[in-house]
Amino acid sequence: MHQPATDGGELLRRARAGDGRAFEDLARQAEAGLYRHVLRIVGGEAEAEDVVQDALLSAWRSLASFQGGSFRAWVFRIATNRSIDLIRARRRRGELPLEPPEDDEVEWAEPIAPGPDPVELASQAEALAAVEDALRGVPAEQRAALLLRDVEGFSYEEIAQITAVEVGTVKSRIHRARTAVRNVLIQRGWRGSGG
Numbered sequence: 001m002h003q004p005a006t007d008g009g010e011l012l013r014r015a016r017a018g019d020g021r022a023f024e025d026l027a028r029q030a031e032a033g034l035y036r037h038v039l040r041i042v043g044g045e046a047e048a049e050d051v052v053q054d055a056l057l058s059a060w061r062s063l064a065s066f067q068g069g070s071f072r073a074w075v076f077r078i079a080t081n082r083s084i085d086l087i088r089a090r091r092r093r094g095e096l097p098l099e100p101p102e103d104d105e106v107e108w109a110e111p112i113a114p115g116p117d118p119v120e121l122a123s124q125a126e127a128l129a130a131v132e133d134a135l136r137g138v139p140a141e142q143r144a145a146l147l148l149r150d151v152e153g154f155s156y157e158e159i160a161q162i163t164a165v166e167v168g169t170v171k172s173r174i175h176r177a178r179t180a181v182r183n184v185l186i187q188r189g190w191r192g193s194g195g
Helices: 010-016 021-040 045-061 069-093 125-135 140-151 156-163 167-187
Strands: none
Touching: 010 021, 010 069, 021 045, 021 069, 021 140, 045 069, 069 140, 069 156, 125 140, 125 167, 140 156, 140 167
């Protein structure tokens, strides 16, 4: 039985040699997770589809410059950057309210009260909707880092490569995003499974 190759396998080698079908197979393996990730950042289905297609096209065009490592992490980096660029463009056009200042420019408060962990809440359908709604209010860079870690399962080091920042910045962004989501949930009355 034929099994698809992994990131470092035959498909990647063939794709780098110009085999379009091999690249299509690689893209198909990453596409569903990539779409979910982008959708959570940009919020609109049509925009998410556009960003994913643009990221995959960009990956195909620059495959020769791919330095190796994880194809999945590389294509997530392209899509994450495109998603954040889209959010910034919306803000410049006045389609979105201005986000809070960058990570290093503001002091983020600890949770106003002990509350639910967003990851634990995500196991419940109603809570998942509340978490995703709360995520929309988190700055795009923090939201992307949190989603890459808690939803997509990337390591801190991989997220640092994907987002082109230091590991400490990744950890800070994730912490701040979790705190912001927790605060929104607490303000909306979520108290976890007991409340």
